Amino acid sequence: MNQITAHPPEAEAPATLERWLTGPRFAGLPARSASLPAPALSFEFFPPKNDALEAQLWTCIRRLERLAPRFVSVTYGAGGSTQARTHATVSRIVKETELTPAAHLTCVGASCGEVDEVARQYWDAGVRHIVALRGDAPPGQDYAPHSEGYAYAADLVAGLRRVADFEVSVAAYPETHPTALNADHDLDNLKRKLDAGATRAITQYFFDGTIFLRFLDRALAAGITAPIVPGIMPVSNYAQAAKFSAMCGTSVPDWLGTMFEGTEDDPETRRMIAAIVAAEQVRLLQANGVDEFHFYTLNRADLTYAIAHLLGVRAKPADAAA
Numbered sequence: 001m002n003q004i005t006a007h008p009p010e011a012e013a014p015a016t017l018e019r020w021l022t023g024p025r026f027a028g029l030p031a032r033s034a035s036l037p038a039p040a041l042s043f044e045f046f047p048p049k050n051d052a053l054e055a056q057l058w059t060c061i062r063r064l065e066r067l068a069p070r071f072v073s074v075t076y077g078a079g080g081s082t083q084a085r086t087h088a089t090v091s092r093i094v095k096e097t098e099l100t101p102a103a104h105l106t107c108v109g110a111s112c113g114e115v116d117e118v119a120r121q122y123w124d125a126g127v128r129h130i131v132a133l134r135g136d137a138p139p140g141q142d143y144a145p146h147s148e149g150y151a152y153a154a155d156l157v158a159g160l161r162r163v164a165d166f167e168v169s170v171a172a173y174p175e176t177h178p179t180a181l182n183a184d185h186d187l188d189n190l191k192r193k194l195d196a197g198a199t200r201a202i203t204q205y206f207f208d209g210t211i212f213l214r215f216l217d218r219a220l221a222a223g224i225t226a227p228i229v230p231g232i233m234p235v236s237n238y239a240q241a242a243k244f245s246a247m248c249g250t251s252v253p254d255w256l257g258t259m260f261e262g263t264e265d266d267p268e269t270r271r272m273i274a275a276i277v278a279a280e281q282v283r284l285l286q287a288n289g290v291d292e293f294h295f296y297t298l299n300r301a302d303l304t305y306a307i308a309h310l311l312g313v314r315a316k317p318a319d320a321a322a
């Protein structure tokens with residue numbers, strides 16, 4: 001008799017039907033409970049360098065605006081190199097949209113007085129949320145604090161709280177910041193940033209969801225209760241992402257390279273793969289109770305929009321968003 005057993009002995013290879021019934025299965029798409037609220041989203045943009053990129057950014061902002069994100073953030077170039085462009089982008093978001101902007105601000109290469117002044121200008125422009133970061137030294141150099149500057153992000157958070165009543169978010173590293181002494185020191189640093197007045201951490205991007213979930217467990221065990229929002233990077237240019245990941249300490253699993261194999265000259269397929277990979281990632285997190293996501297949009301709406309839709313977020317009708 002051909003009995004179906006949970007673990008067929010190695011010697012007897014199961015028949016096709018038997019394998020299907022007893023082997024490991026891939027979970028189907030979960031039906032989102034109607035009583036579950038859609039997750040809270042935030043989107044990150046970078047300030048455009050020219051008119052064409054500005055037009056691309058605004059097409060992206062207008063499309064994503066309809067998803068009613070909790071906030072949108074605009075990055076700040078190394079050493080304040082995008083100061084004027086970041087300010088212009090954030091100010092335009094304040095003036096022309098219903099969105100709540102958050103301006104990124106770094107410590108590197110500026111005195112405390114200069115950084116405080118930039119923060120005051122944001123406050124005067126109506127910006128109430130800052131993403132406070134240390135920033136990095138120019139490529140090839142080690143980071144050294146400005147002699148009259150904020151040395152680390154925790155110092156910047158404390159300084160911002162003195163300037164005005166900003167909401168402050170900070171960075172977190174599920175795979176540990178690349179120059180941290182070790183993972184525990186890095187977690188202590190995150191705690192210092194939150195104790196100094198930040199109310200939320202946004203993570204560096206990662207590809208393996210279990211790394212993020214383990215990091216949440218470690219953070220909780222270290223007494224961190226503030227929200228830690230996963231940073232999601234939908235990757236459609238594998239080669240570029242692999243290079244960037246090596247610099248920022250994000251590990252790239254072998255399976256990701258395998259998925260993109262042979263698509264170097266096929267951007268359309270790459271974007272479809274990117275959507276599937278990111279969708280799998282957020283679904284795993286959502287199934288584990290994560291209900292906030294921060295998307296690194298790279299100023300393009302399509303992937304982020306589709307993944308947000310899969311997560312249960314629905315766009316407002318076009319005329320209601322304006």
Ligand SMILES: Cc1cc2nc3c(=O)[nH]c(=O)nc-3n(C[C@H](O)[C@H](O)[C@H](O)COP(=O)(O)OP(=O)(O)OC[C@H]3O[C@@H](n4cnc5c(N)ncnc54)[C@H](O)[C@@H]3O)c2cc1C
Binds near residue numbers: 075180189
């Ligand atoms: C969500 C997010 C957004 C980002 N946006 C930008 C951006 O707009 N512009 C930009 O230039 N960069 C940005 N970055 C990159 C960030 O600037 C770099 O990762 C930078 O190297 C660290 O910044 P931080 O704020 O995490 O630094 P910190 O929290 O200050 O930590 C930096 C390192 O110093 C260590 N450290 C902290 N305090 C001490 C101490 N007292 N003594 C010794 N070691 C210490 C930490 O463990 C860590 O290794 C962003 C990163 C993330 C995750």
